[in-house]
Amino acid sequence: MKVMKKSHAAREYTVTVGKSNVTKTAKICLLGDVNMDGNISVLDVTEVQNGIAGALELSEYQNKLADVNNDGSVSVNDVTQIQNIIAGF
Numbered sequence: 001m002k003v004m005k006k007s008h009a010a011r012e013y014t015v016t017v018g019k020s021n022v023t024k025t026a027k028i029c030l031l032g033d034v035n036m037d038g039n040i041s042v043l044d045v046t047e048v049q050n051g052i053a054g055a056l057e058l059s060e061y062q063n064k065l066a067d068v069n070n071d072g073s074v075s076v077n078d079v080t081q082i083q084n085i086i087a088g089f
Helices: 042-053 060-066 076-087
Strands: none
Touching (some): 042 060, 042 076
16 A cells, blocks of 8 residues: 655555455655654754764655655755755745
């Protein structure tokens, strides 16, 4: 199952359906919301910087959230874009 929304990072789940009903809660976040708290803030910038420096391991989904320029890698360019989002640019 793939869950998508504009300006959000898509998320994929595997759901196995048997004889009983299956319920799956899907959580997607705005690009840049790396700590997934519902807000894009300096806390997200710090998490990305720590991830780049190797001081923090980001999950696969957090890396998708951090790659705001969608170039396939997380770098200082993404940090700058998140800062621009916070500043309202």
